[in-house]
Amino acid sequence: MRRQAFTLIELLVVIAIIAILAAILFPVFAQAKAAAKKTANLSNLKQIALGTILYQGDYDDTMVPYSIPGDGPATGIGSSTVWWHGRSLREGGAFFAVYRREQGLLYPYMRNAQIQDCPVGKSLPTPFTTWQFGDLVPAYGTNNRLWVQPRPASGTVAAVNAVGMSQVEEPSSTLLMVDAVNACTPNALSKSFFIVPPFDVPRGVDNGSGSGTADCFSPRVHGRHSGSAVAAWADGHAKSVRPTFRPAGNARFDQRRAAQIGELSGAALPSAIVAGDPRIPEYNRFFSLSKGAGW
Numbered sequence: 001m002r003r004q005a006f007t008l009i010e011l012l013v014v015i016a017i018i019a020i021l022a023a024i025l026f027p028v029f030a031q032a033k034a035a036a037k038k039t040a041n042l043s044n045l046k047q048i049a050l051g052t053i054l055y056q057g058d059y060d061d062t063m064v065p066y067s068i069p070g071d072g073p074a075t076g077i078g079s080s081t082v083w084w085h086g087r088s089l090r091e092g093g094a095f096f097a098v099y100r101r102e103q104g105l106l107y108p109y110m111r112n113a114q115i116q117d118c119p120v121g122k123s124l125p126t127p128f129t130t131w132q133f134g135d136l137v138p139a140y141g142t143n144n145r146l147w148v149q150p151r152p153a154s155g156t157v158a159a160v161n162a163v164g165m166s167q168v169e170e171p172s173s174t175l176l177m178v179d180a181v182n183a184c185t186p187n188a189l190s191k192s193f194f195i196v197p198p199f200d201v202p203r204g205v206d207n208g209s210g211s212g213t214a215d216c217f218s219p220r221v222h223g224r225h226s227g228s229a230v231a232a233w234a235d236g237h238a239k240s241v242r243p244t245f246r247p248a249g250n251a252r253f254d255q256r257r258a259a260q261i262g263e264l265s266g267a268a269l270p271s272a273i274v275a276g277d278p279r280i281p282e283y284n285r286f287f288s289l290s291k292g293a294g295w
Helices: 008-058 251-258
Strands: 067-069 080-083 087-089 097-100 140-143 175-179 229-233 238-241
Antiparallel strands (some): 175 229
């Protein structure tokens, strides 16, 4: 009996069906992969938040410093800085410093350096291009009202005291850290290590409405998980948040919005914030230790 082969039309129909199925399934696979990375990031920030609580238990309920001077000389070969996420040691040679993420202030409480970065954000460029292994620094921005660097008063440099957790009025609504980028130049993003509130109360400065590098620090919340970011909070929990954007119509604001880069605010933000605005405590709510004062 003669064996009949597939016709060209039948083959084209099969190929068309496969193409349609691929077009349906590939976006689903991509979404599943993105969701998995977001879940991993949520777990990472949860572990970091719990690590800070364990640290506080060992240091009289004092918040982890952003960084402290390491052992050794203050400058030159052998000088170092110990950050919450690692240690930068000046060893000489081709690099200014060598970065060791297993030697950070929180590492003893987590014992896992790999959870110190976002699975998506780790691919962002690092500003520490002169550091060996500088690409391993995390892409999380810390709340600069909570993470401060203790240092002695010297000349014109004022002493900055470490924060005791009793100063934090509402730990569950006080930001610890969040997915962030350095957005002063939206077309050239890099990892960011701190984030500031929308309005600087002591200096009377709007941190997010300007176009220069001096007033672009607040818009750093990076919605790199399909438009949302993940944040850790002072009470130890972590959750997804959406960046808050300034009103549309300004070219710089629109550029940030298109890149999913915004702020974190308890209320809708105006185009510009001025001193005396009664809503400043609400704008700064997630950053401030004293919620009523906004600072």
